[in-house]
Amino acid sequence: MFDRKAFPLAAGFALSGAAAQAQTIDETINSVVGAATGPFVSFIFSPFPGTSFPWIVLWLVIAATIFTIYFAFVQFRSFPHSIALVSGKYSDPNDAGEVSHFQALATALSGTVGLGNIAGVAVAVSIGGPGATFWMILAGLMGMASKFTECTLGVKFRNEYPDGTVSGGPMYYLSKGMAVRGFGGLGKGLAILFAIFCVLGSLGGGNMFQANQAHAQIVNIVGDYPGWITGVIFAAIVFAVIVGGLKSIAQVTEKIVPFMGVLYVGTALIVLLINYDRIGWAFGEVFDGAFTGAGVAGGFVGALIQGFKRAAFSNEAGVGSAAIAHSAVKTKEPITEGFVSLLEPFIDTVVICTMTALVIIITGVLQVDPETGNYLWNAELGRVETVGDVSGVALTSAAFGSALSWFPYILAIAVILFAFSTMISWSYYGLKAWTYMFGEGKAQELSFKILFCVFVVIGAAMNLGPVIDFSDAAIFAMALVNIFGLYFLMPIVKAELNSYNARLKSGEIKRFA
Amino acid sequence: MSSETFVVAYEGDPDDPNVLDYAIHRAKAEGARLLLIHVLEWSPYSFLTPQELEERHGRRKQELARANEVVMAPALAKCEAAGVPADGKIRYGQVVELILEETKTAGATVIFVGRSGSNSMAARVFGSVPLGLAQVAPVPTVIVP
Numbered sequence: 089m090f091d092r093k094a095f096p097l098a099a100g101f102a103l104s105g106a107a108a109q110a111q112t113i114d115e116t117i118n119s120v121v122g123a124a125t126g127p128f129v130s131f132i133f134s135p136f137p138g139t140s141f142p143w144i145v146l147w148l149v150i151a152a153t154i155f156t157i158y159f160a161f162v163q164f165r166s167f168p169h170s171i172a173l174v175s176g177k178y179s180d181p182n183d184a185g186e187v188s189h190f191q192a193l194a195t196a197l198s199g200t201v202g203l204g205n206i207a208g209v210a211v212a213v214s215i216g217g218p219g220a221t222f223w224m225i226l227a228g229l230m231g232m233a234s235k236f237t238e239c240t241l242g243v244k245f246r247n248e249y250p251d252g253t254v255s256g257g258p259m260y261y262l263s264k265g266m267a268v269r270g271f272g273g274l275g276k277g278l279a280i281l282f283a284i285f286c287v288l289g290s291l292g293g294g295n296m297f298q299a300n301q302a303h304a305q306i307v308n309i310v311g312d313y314p315g316w317i318t319g320v321i322f323a324a325i326v327f328a329v330i331v332g333g334l335k336s337i338a339q340v341t342e343k344i345v346p347f348m349g350v351l352y353v354g355t356a357l358i359v360l361l362i363n364y365d366r367i368g369w370a371f372g373e374v375f376d377g378a379f380t381g382a383g384v385a386g387g388f389v390g391a392l393i394q395g396f397k398r399a400a401f402s403n404e405a406g407v408g409s410a411a412i413a414h415s416a417v418k419t420k421e422p423i424t425e426g427f428v429s430l431l432e433p434f435i436d437t438v439v440i441c442t443m444t445a446l447v448i449i450i451t452g453v454l455q456v457d458p459e460t461g462n463y464l465w466n467a468e469l470g471r472v473e474t475v476g477d478v479s480g481v482a483l484t485s486a487a488f489g490s491a492l493s494w495f496p497y498i499l500a501i502a503v504i505l506f507a508f509s510t511m512i513s514w515s516y517y518g519l520k521a522w523t524y525m526f527g528e529g530k531a532q533e534l535s536f537k538i539l540f541c542v543f544v545v546i547g548a549a550m551n552l553g554p555v556i557d558f559s560d561a562a563i564f565a566m567a568l569v570n571i572f573g574l575y576f577l578m579p580i581v582k583a584e585l586n587s588y589n590a591r592l593k594s595g596e597i598k599r600f601a
Numbered sequence: 602m603s604s605e606t607f608v609v610a611y612e613g614d615p616d617d618p619n620v621l622d623y624a625i626h627r628a629k630a631e632g633a634r635l636l637l638i639h640v641l642e643w644s645p646y647s648f649l650t651p652q653e654l655e656e657r658h659g660r661r662k663q664e665l666a667r668a669n670e671v672v673m674a675p676a677l678a679k680c681e682a683a684g685v686p687a688d689g690k691i692r693y694g695q696v697v698e699l700i701l702e703e704t705k706t707a708g709a710t711v712i713f714v715g716r717s718g719s720n721s722m723a724a725r726v727f728g729s730v731p732l733g734l735a736q737v738a739p740v741p742t743v744i745v746p
Contacts, residue, residue: 176645185661185693187654188645195654252659335650342648416654516651 114549122554132561144564151571152230163232170427177601186418189428196413199513202506203301204402207481209444214471216394219377221445223395228437231405232430240426242411256415258408259524262573285565286521292559294514296547298507300555301481303548305503319548323541345509348502356443359491363450370450403433408570423584451487605633610714613672620715620745628685635687643693697733712742
């Protein structure tokens with residue numbers, strides 16, 4: 089007969105067997121997907137001939153520099169005007185009820201502010217050292233010009249349909265805008281290529297990376313368990329929102345995320361204040377490491393590469409995704425959306441990412457050799473030794489936790505919300521790209537949405553390394569195509585800018601408040 | 602014949618026509634004209650999903666059409682039937698702020714507003730339109746039960 093006392097024992101054996109089997113599910117997913125994405129990653133990150141510098145980082149840096157100079161440092165000169173636009177001073181009261189500049193900015197920000205700001209920065213600082221922060225801030229400041237360019241074009245070349253819906257973004261400005269400049273065929277090709285990479289980007293950075301690091305933070309709090317379980321739960325909720333149309337989750341998330349952002353930055357400031365006596369030292373580490381590499385392998389070039397990579401991945405300047413969100417704004421002047429969007433890399437990178445980096449540096453979770461004062465390098469892992477031997481979001485959590493022991497729990501909630509809001513935004517961007525390629529329709533939409541949910545599971549199950557590599561590669565591939573098109577289209581933006589500035593000066597552009 | 606204008610903060614609740622009826626009654630007695638203001642609550646600082654952003658323009662058109670058809674047109678017809686000259690405006694934003702703005706622009710001398718909602722606990726904590734108007738209106742305000 090069945091012995092009741094044996095039941096818990098048997099259940100325990102079954103569960104541990106299942107857990108052991110579940111570990112291999114994670115490992116299987118990791119090896120299969122890692123192998124499949126390997127060649128793509130290698131191509132994108134292949135070094136410039138004769139150097140160890142990935143050519144894609146050079147591509148982004150040069151573009152941001154060119155746009156900054158071509159538009160005469162617009163990100164600094166027009167910063168006050170951007171603030172005035174967002175606060176509604178130039179908004180016509182008759183346009184009330186339409187998409188406001190603030191709403192477009194907030195929506196785009198909810199897509200960019202995600203795990204890149206929390207976990208990605210930790211990766212950058214642990215590989216490139218504190219000096220990576222300097223290059224990250226610089227990349228953020230210069231990237232404002234890239235975002236200015238692409239978001240202006242997003243509004244200028246958007247499609248407005250009879251039913252009132254608006255669609256815009258790189259697919260449209262690459263095809264329509266390039267045609268205006270006489271390169272219609274090339275433009276169409278670029279638009280399709282961008283759409284392909286946008287789908288990959290939405291599955292990578294907008295999905296896998298988010299799920300992966302959200303799982304990592306949950307594990308940090310509750311203990312280790314298989315990633316695919318988190319993946320299935322997240323996928324189910326994402327499915328309910330994007331397929332089931334359960335808008336309430338999306339709406340609640342969108343409303344809570346800004347508060348979590350403010351809470352995160354506020355807490356970071358508190359941590360910095362708790363360690364106020366080390367603030368000067370922390371900045372010293374940043375500047376010192378920026379130009380000497382502070383004992384980190386790869387020297388200051390390593391710091392530069394990591395800083396630029398993380399800034400681009402986090403604020404998506406030059407990638408083109410934000411142009412999709414910004415294109416819906418109600419305005420007669422496309423350039424106004426360019427002004428508004430240049431605040432994004434500032435908020436995302438110069439403020440939020442920098443806060444993360446400073447907290448990690450100042451709390452001393454990066455291990456230092458007491459004799460030499462250099463950071464202890466782990467050659468096997470390819471990064472600085474850390475307290476508890478953690479990386480990614482766990483490093484950020486440890487940094488905050490060292491000053492405020494309860495914060496990792498708040499961080500876990502923030503991380504889950506940031507991950508969700510980024511996934512919801514990127515599922516939309518990816519869907520736009522998918523339907524651009526395959527046409528609108530219920531079947532096309534459903535197929536992408538199911539694919540997206542599958543990748544939530546995959547992302548949560550894999551290890552951080554291959555996930556971040558693929559995510560980075562996909563996002564940068566978008567930037568590759570987008571920036572190529574922006575070079576052709578920047579004279580159009582310049583004409584808009586000159587016309588608007590002239591009319592602003594003459595008083596023709598009305599101020600309503 | 603007075604050339605006064607009375608503003609009516611009109612919610613359009615068919616179950617509560619009192620404010621419109623009373624405003625028509627007073628306007629007729631004093632030979633004034635009515636300005637009906639219907640406000641759709643909206644803030645430029647709210648947070649939307651990317652899908653809502655894409656659909657906003659279209660939705661706004663639908664909302665305005667619906668407000669006109671269901672709320673404003675029947676109300677204006679009622680005023681006309683009673684022989685009271687009336688205009689209507691549909692605005693997006695904060696109710697109290699917009700009512701005050703329209704009152705100032707039109708040079709209105711009285712505001713009429715329904716009392717619905719001002720009795721609840723929530724209204725006492727978070728405020729309500731009639732209570733808000735009662736506190737800040739620059740002209741006499743009639744709260745119609």
